[in-house]
Amino acid sequence: MLDLKFIRSKPEIVKKVMKARGLDPSLVDDLLDLDKERRSLLAEVEALKNKRNLVSEEIARLKKEGQDAQDKILEMREVSNNIKEKDDVLRDLEENINKILLNIPNIFHESVPEGTCDRDNAVVRRWGEPPVFDFSFKPHWDIGEELDIIDFERAGKVTGARFTFYKGLGALLERALINFMLDLHTREHGYIEIFPPFLVNSDSMVGTGQLPKFCEDMFKVEGTDYYLIPTAEVPVTNLYREEIIPEEKLPIKHAAYSACFRAEAGSHGRDTRGLIRQHQFNKVELVKFAHPDNSYEELESLTADAERVLQLLELPYRVVILCSGDLGFCSAKTYDLEVWMPSSGNYREISSCSNFEDFQARRANIRFKPKNGGKPRFVHTLNGSGLAVGRTVAAILENFQQEDGSVVVPKVLQPYMGGISKITKSD
């Protein structure tokens, strides 16, 4: 959420950003009209309340002195009714203002390139070489099924489309990756591990920006106020909701494993096969609460921390900066990490590292108390996948597949897999 005062003083900037993101900028004018109305009504109501407070005090005094205050009481009864009516109108106005405010996207950072869709994203750097196969290589869903480590079909029976069973070394591989990533980030990159709830309430979803705008992307538990988290970003960022953090604690760095649940509404027919687009997947998420003065440095180091996972796994990837039109609603700047996926002959997103500046912090009211005194300020929140585990499994299967159908296990993972260096068909 943006600062209303900022929108008031620089509406053109907000409108420009909305246009660049393909949204209707007239919302801004609606907002400013309502804001104007609200402020003038607020002045009226506050004057009335002031009067009520003063006269009430007088009534108290008169009564104490044993004098009659009946006419004043009658007068105030009317004033109170008047206040009540105006307060109701005011509440409506505020609700509407808030509704609009929650639907205005973040301003993007000046380094974000202009563009309308993902084709306009700019490649920042590449790492590693895509493997060259001298045999006919397979997509990971075939590899997984032939090795009997992934079962899509039965998942369809037991649950539905876009769910998966991992089996045997497949399940172990998934678990090994989670442990490897968590160990790396907690032991070498200084993140404190969190194991969060996988269901959160709607306030948390509003705090990080999934609600109200993207409610169709989420699974909601019927009859409750609980949602299945689409990412650990939600519970972990909301850890400090409504709190004031001492400045010297910044930056706070958390790494969290969670299952993630996404309805994938509107992506019918996309990536229908394989692990790429599932309703449930595992992810290790990195979340930072940073000082506004250095949050962009923190974004660079967070991205580097995520990249390190791919480097250690020896998976070729590239880093892309998202253009204005492809940027997420809450984000001021985002780098996507894209891993080489032989089956699609292309790089596929495996991590998304963003600086939200104070956009989420304002929604969730996460502040810090400056060391040298002064008012609490909003922190900057950042997060990035470190990494999406299912997609990592897919990338490993595809990039390290052998002609005989086996898959070589990356060296760093072998200790996590009981020393196994290769996944072969078990029988």
Next chain:
RNA sequence: GGAGAGAUGGCCGAGUAGGCUGAAGGCGGUCGCCUGCUAAGCGACUGUACGGGUAUAAAGCCUGUACCGAGGGUUCGAAUCCCUCUCUCUCCGCCA
């Protein structure tokens, strides 16, 4: 699921026959004084949000309103009374 207790400022903790209590007291924090240094001591200050005025690069300053878990109600007036909800704690039952 049943029974009971509770929710006040950064923290602890007063405040129930409704009326200067934004909220005593303490701790913590900041500034000043004192001191050879440290400790102690003395004095002052110390919530947030949203308006209005003034000023502005900003801060600030003046002023109003709201906030004692959340939302309603009663009343001229509610932290104090009533209702609903949420959360926490204790006991019982059930359960991984």
